[in-house]
Amino acid sequence: MSKEKEPLFSKKNRALLTDPLDDDNPITVQVLGICSALAITVKLEPAVVMTLSVIFVMAAGNVIVSILRNVIPTRIRIIVQLLVVATLVALVDQFLKAYAYDVSKQLAIFIGLIITNCIIMGRFEAFALGNGVWKSFLDGVGNAAGYGWILIVVAFVRELFGSGELWGVPVIPQFVYELGYEDNGLMLLSPMALIVVGIYIWIQRYYNRKLIEND
Amino acid sequence: MDFIRKQVDVLKKPFTKGGKLEKLYPAFNAFETMLFVPDHITSKGSHIRDGVDLKRTMITVIIALVPALFYGMYNTGYQYYIQTNFEFTFFDAVLHGAYKIFPMIAVSYAVGLAIEFAFAVYRNHPVNEGYLVTGLLIPMIMPIDMPLWMLAISVIFAVLIAKEAFGGTGMNILNPALTARAFAFFAYPTFMSGDKVWVSEATNVDGISGETILGTLAANGEVAYSSASMFMGSIPGSIAETSVFFVLIGALLLIITGVGSWRIMLSGVIGASVVGILFNLWGANSLMSFEWYNHLLVGGFAFGIVFMATDPVSAAQTTKGKWIYGFLVGVFCILIRVFNPAYPEGVMLAILLMNVFAPLIDHYVIESNVSMRRKRWQGVKLETT
Numbered sequence: 001m002s003k004e005k006e007p008l009f010s011k012k013n014r015a016l017l018t019d020p021l022d023d024d025n026p027i028t029v030q031v032l033g034i035c036s037a038l039a040i041t042v043k044l045e046p047a048v049v050m051t052l053s054v055i056f057v058m059a060a061g062n063v064i065v066s067i068l069r070n071v072i073p074t075r076i077r078i079i080v081q082l083l084v085v086a087t088l089v090a091l092v093d094q095f096l097k098a099y100a101y102d103v104s105k106q107l108a109i110f111i112g113l114i115i116t117n118c119i120i121m122g123r124f125e126a127f128a129l130g131n132g133v134w135k136s137f138l139d140g141v142g143n144a145a146g147y148g149w150i151l152i153v154v155a156f157v158r159e160l161f162g163s164g165e166l167w168g169v170p171v172i173p174q175f176v177y178e179l180g181y182e183d184n185g186l187m188l189l190s191p192m193a194l195i196v197v198g199i200y201i202w203i204q205r206y207y208n209r210k211l212i213e214n215d
Numbered sequence: 216m217d218f219i220r221k222q223v224d225v226l227k228k229p230f231t232k233g234g235k236l237e238k239l240y241p242a243f244n245a246f247e248t249m250l251f252v253p254d255h256i257t258s259k260g261s262h263i264r265d266g267v268d269l270k271r272t273m274i275t276v277i278i279a280l281v282p283a284l285f286y287g288m289y290n291t292g293y294q295y296y297i298q299t300n301f302e303f304t305f306f307d308a309v310l311h312g313a314y315k316i317f318p319m320i321a322v323s324y325a326v327g328l329a330i331e332f333a334f335a336v337y338r339n340h341p342v343n344e345g346y347l348v349t350g351l352l353i354p355m356i357m358p359i360d361m362p363l364w365m366l367a368i369s370v371i372f373a374v375l376i377a378k379e380a381f382g383g384t385g386m387n388i389l390n391p392a393l394t395a396r397a398f399a400f401f402a403y404p405t406f407m408s409g410d411k412v413w414v415s416e417a418t419n420v421d422g423i424s425g426e427t428i429l430g431t432l433a434a435n436g437e438v439a440y441s442s443a444s445m446f447m448g449s450i451p452g453s454i455a456e457t458s459v460f461f462v463l464i465g466a467l468l469l470i471i472t473g474v475g476s477w478r479i480m481l482s483g484v485i486g487a488s489v490v491g492i493l494f495n496l497w498g499a500n501s502l503m504s505f506e507w508y509n510h511l512l513v514g515g516f517a518f519g520i521v522f523m524a525t526d527p528v529s530a531a532q533t534t535k536g537k538w539i540y541g542f543l544v545g546v547f548c549i550l551i552r553v554f555n556p557a558y559p560e561g562v563m564l565a566i567l568l569m570n571v572f573a574p575l576i577d578h579y580v581i582e583s584n585v586s587m588r589r590k591r592w593q594g595v596k597l598e599t600t
Contacts, residue, residue: 180362186402195376202380 008134016138020146022208027150028201029211032118037151038193040110044167047155049096049103051148053111055141057088058120062140065128072129081124082115089114119147154196162187223247241335245342269384273344275474279465280351280455280522286448287455288312291359294425294451295415315415316454319354322363326370327353334379345384345391345528346374352392352522355455356515356563357399358412365403369395389570390529393519393563400563408559413451425451428513432502433556445512456518459511466521475525478534479541483520486545487511494553502553510549519562520544529570533580540576544569 007013026032040046064084065072072080093111096104104111114120123143128136159165161184164172172181186192205211229236230243292308301307327350328342335342353370373395378387400407410426411417417425428438428450440450448458456462469475491507498504511517524530524544531540544565551561558564 180364182362182365182403182406184368184402185404186398189401198376198380 013135013138016135017142017145020139020142021149022146022204023210025146025150025204026119026122026143027147027197028204030119030122032122033147034194034197036110036113036117037154037197038190040107041151041155041158041193042162042188043106043159043165044152044155046103046106047148047151049100050107050110051144051151053092053096054114054117054120054147055144057085057092057114058123058144059137059140060088061085061120062123062128062136063133065124066131066133066136069129077125077129078121081121085115085120085124119143150197150200153200154193157196158187158192162192238339239336241339241341242332245332245335270344272474273347275472276348276469276522277351279468279474280348280355282461282464283455283458283518284316284351284355285309286458286461287355288316290448290457291315291415291454293449294413298414298425311415315359316354318363319357319361319366319454320351322367323353323370324350326367327374330371330374330379334383338383340383343384345378349373349378349391353395356392356396356453356518358407359415359454360412360417361399361406365399365406369399369402372398385528387528388574389567390523390526393523393567393570396563397567400560413453427452427559429502429552429559432505433559435501438505442506442509442512445509450513452513453515456515459517462517462521469521469525474527475521476527476530476537476541478537479525479530479544480520482538482541483524483545483548484511486542487516487520487549488545490546490549494549502556510552514552515560515562516548519548519566523562524566524569529573531573531576531580533577536573536576536580539580540569540573543572 020026024030027034027037036050040050061081061084065081068080089112092114093104096107096111123139127139131139156166159167160171164170164177164183227243227247228234230240231237236243289305289309289312292303292311295311296303296308324346327346331342331346350370353373354366357366357369373391377389377391377394378384381387406412408430410430413427414425426434426436428440428445431438444450446459448460450457466475466480470477470480487510488507491510494503495505495507520541524541531537544562547565547568548561551558551564555561
């Protein structure tokens, strides 16, 4: 009995890609990876670079772990996963230092700390170890994108209201300042990232009724 | 009276069940109960025979706030006129203060109540009276020259994040009025500290300035005010926090009516005094050697401990818990003032911090009571018949 081959972007596979954006978002629903969401969302640029780095690390990592899933002895699987992610992070770090030195300096320790991002190890454990290569790839991209989407939204709000800029370019016109407008200093402090994420969760659950738990 | 009643009844029609504007009933209800005593009564047997409801509690607090508010108006004008060297009478000063303060109160109420109404309609519950007090408190603890739009944003933040996100009146963890002030303090620090914000018009007119006593001390300056003027409140500061005397009048009313907890107020004063005396003995800098009884008179300590720390929602609920809570508010207030001169207003952060810990304090008070009773009954055989 031959199994019918699943098309590359079947409904299930598409769900792997899109679910993490909303219904199963790593930050707002699973509440993982909060620490980096607080640290690097003051400005838009580092947030975008961080997003791209995480997408790369996560997609490649998921693929590698998925390829190796049948040869990794269960008892040392965490160490192997750590090795995979550490190698990839080192790659990203060196790449950024070579081609985007300024951003790399801004992100500083947080690129290295991608290793400790709970989302990555979580997806390795929960998904890549039990699924095929293509699916793992989609899952990696999807989760990293869901994570990055939140980073970008938060960074957008914080940079716009905190420093009146977007991507380092002043966007609030001068005459508004002359009328008495002031940038909001609280937006530059980390607690505000939590509050913005909280407001996002509030709005998300208002529109997405599936997410509301029954008491 | 009958005439008004009839008019209200006519107005009421579209809001009742089946009417066109049924959804807006909570909003209408809020207006109706402003004018008339609510007609809904307990349907089952009730045991408490007193008409105290949320509305009366809130009105009591507002009456208690009026002396401090009125003095704040006078002091606003007073601080302004003695610096500009104008000849002025008592009425000039009050008028100037009223001219500056009433727009702030209006903005605070308009913005806050708009949000409350929107949520009440959306959640389909009656509009709560909680905001009546918060809305008056917020302008009273701000610097006089704060731009109105900043005030509005602080109000929005406080009502949305500190109150509605947690479920509205009675559910909040943090005191909403203090949250508004903390928001403004961290978001717009240049408008909330320094020597240009405490005296009316100081930002616009050169030559007017006035640092709060705590600010002066943090900068190692000389305090030019006597204890008597600190007590009466003729010093620069947030609008209504300066006068300990008029705050005490409000405190008296709160204690007599039982609306505010005297335990929290007393233990707060004890806590602040103890730490103040200890720092006096240490005396390493001008903030530490500032006499402990003066620490009780300056800044927002008196106002905070009387009107904010006693907020029945965010304070500790148990009797023992109230003693601990109040004591720690006093302790942290002085600690923050002395150890972190960047945050001269210790009482705000102290109360917010203890708001967060209040449920924990209550939990342990109850737990210890449970285990004490368990011990007492251990080994005692209950007679069974």
